[in-house]
Ligand SMILES: O=c1ccn([C@H]2C[C@H](O)[C@@H](CO)O2)c(=O)[nH]1
């Protein structure tokens with residue numbers, strides 16, 4: 001699948017956004033290694049802080065189906081510049097995406113910023129940070 005199709009799929013995902021509070025719809029389309037596309041939208045809640053972003057919805061859908069290898073993700077919102085993922089999503093992306101995997105940030109005007117999670121979150125906290133403390137624990 002080419003990046004143009006993935007970006008179109010992110011717009012399809014955006015149509016499902018549940019955003020009665022912010023009215024800010026976001027869509028994500030996550031391409032798995034086997035070619036399957038997982039769509040995600042943001043899902044808000046009356047308890048505002050419970051909102052789940054489009055990116056994490058797509059990632060959690062895939063991982064909950066046993067899929068953890070990905071080739072790319074497209075993210076879209078109606079923003080002036082290509083939509084920038086929040087810090088929580090960058091951290092979750094860094095758990096599952098190779099640092100150099102393409103991330104296509106887009107908007108409805110068709111602007112595209114091609115980046116990677118390595119660029120979006122340099123110095124991410126990873127499982128390697130946990131390993132050091134774990135290695136010192138006695139049995
Ligand atoms: O990259 C982003 C940024 C924000 N949101 C959502 C969270 C909330 O529902 C709304 C406004 O912050 O947009 C996303 O889904 N992805």
Ligand SMILES: [Zn+2]
Pocket residue numbers: 053054055056085086087088089090
């Ligand atoms: Zn987010």
